[in-house]
Amino acid sequence: MNIGVVGGGAVGLLTASYLIEMGHKVTLYVRSETQAVHIREFGGSRDRKQFYVDEVRVSTNFKDEDFMMLCVKTIALEEVLSSIIEQAPNTPLLFLCNGMAHIRMMEELTQPVYAGVVEHGVLRTGIGSVVHRGVGRIRFAPVNELDQRFIQQLVGNEMKCFKFEQSEDYRSLLTEKLIVNATVNPLTALFKVKNGQLLNSPHLHQLARMVCEECCGILGVSMDSMWTYVQSVIRQTANNESSMLKDIRHERKTELDAITGYLCAEAAAKGFPSPINTFLYNAIKELELN
Numbered sequence: 001m002n003i004g005v006v007g008g009g010a011v012g013l014l015t016a017s018y019l020i021e022m023g024h025k026v027t028l029y030v031r032s033e034t035q036a037v038h039i040r041e042f043g044g045s046r047d048r049k050q051f052y053v054d055e056v057r058v059s060t061n062f063k064d065e066d067f068m069m070l071c072v073k074t075i076a077l078e079e080v081l082s083s084i085i086e087q088a089p090n091t092p093l094l095f096l097c098n099g100m101a102h103i104r105m106m107e108e109l110t111q112p113v114y115a116g117v118v119e120h121g122v123l124r125t126g127i128g129s130v131v132h133r134g135v136g137r138i139r140f141a142p143v144n145e146l147d148q149r150f151i152q153q154l155v156g157n158e159m160k161c162f163k164f165e166q167s168e169d170y171r172s173l174l175t176e177k178l179i180v181n182a183t184v185n186p187l188t189a190l191f192k193v194k195n196g197q198l199l200n201s202p203h204l205h206q207l208a209r210m211v212c213e214e215c216c217g218i219l220g221v222s223m224d225s226m227w228t229y230v231q232s233v234i235r236q237t238a239n240n241e242s243s244m245l246k247d248i249r250h251e252r253k254t255e256l257d258a259i260t261g262y263l264c265a266e267a268a269a270k271g272f273p274s275p276i277n278t279f280l281y282n283a284i285k286e287l288e289l290n
């Protein structure tokens with residue numbers, strides 16, 4: 001298939017490298033001309049192994065693809081989507097960003113849309129290079145009823161280290177991942193620890209459990225099964241630094257608003273107390289300011 005991967009960050013480069021190995025023709029859409037020139041000339045690298053992308057374009061210059069995966073953060077979505085809607089209005093889209101703030105954006109689109117979650121741990125180490133630190137899955141579910149042919153070709157045709165799994169209900173999929181991110185990301189960013197430390201340290205373990213419990217209460221999901229899932233993602237990505245910790249280290253705006261901010265707003269709307277998430281929200285906002 002002709003697959004467009006939008007975003008040349010950690011997830012985008014990882015995804016592009018595996019899709020190429022699976023035999024797809026990949027066009028990588030990046031934000032800066034500098035990165036485009038570099039990857040055209042030198043290729044990218046995953047775990048120090050070079051890979052070559054069929055085409056690299058700047059993300060203001062889209063073409064129709066069989067399928068497009070959006071590997072940017074929620075804050076970049078609006079900009080990217082306005083060009084896609086204009087230049088590739090029929091291309092099916094798979095959204096791979098964390099959080100739930102993009103639900104309305106997805107629901108308003110008229111092309112086939114899927115919501116996805118990334119359970120891999122991946123570190124960007126250079127302009128075109130990444131290290132695959134934790135092998136997980138990409139899970140996805142349809143947001144509308146439109147053409148599902150292309151995404152189905154991904155399932156069952158994947159690699160051991162890069163699997164896709166289809167789910168039925170995108171809201172539950174995003175809810176589960178939201179709770180993982182709300183539990184893992186702010187705590188790891190606050191204490192500057194890798195994900196695995198949340199299970200290794202008894203104190204952080206206790207804090208993670210408390211955050212998870214409050215999130216489950218706000219969203220009305222069962223703590224038992226959710227805590228099992230959260231712990232399994234932490235184990236898979238134990239050696240990874242969460243994307244929020246990386247953003248804080250690189251002095252970038254985090255995805256806090258789409259994760260913890262979303263939960264605090266949900267709690268307020270339902271009249272549900274959220275002291276732990278409110279504490280974490282303000283703590284990370286303070287780190288962002290500094």
Ligand SMILES: NC(=O)C1=CN([C@@H]2O[C@H](COP(=O)(O)OP(=O)(O)OC[C@H]3O[C@@H](n4cnc5c(N)ncnc54)[C@H](OP(=O)(O)O)[C@@H]3O)[C@@H](O)[C@H]2O)C=CC1
Nearest residue numbers: 007008009010011030031059072076097098118121122243
């Ligand atoms: N890294 C991880 O281990 C995981 C990440 N995720 C989620 O996946 C999503 C992507 O994260 P990740 O890859 O880590 O983030 P990165 O910051 O590494 O990558 C985001 C990329 O988006 C690019 N970008 C920003 N604006 C645009 C634009 N207008 N057009 C094209 N590209 C643009 C950035 O470009 P530039 O480099 O030029 O700024 C950057 O390369 C996030 O929602 C994250 O939370 C989920 C699970 C694991």
Ligand SMILES: CC(C)(CO)C(=O)C(=O)O
Nearest residue numbers: 119184237240241242243
């Ligand atoms: C899965 C996890 C927690 C991996 O670190 C992630 O989604 C992130 O860092 O944003």
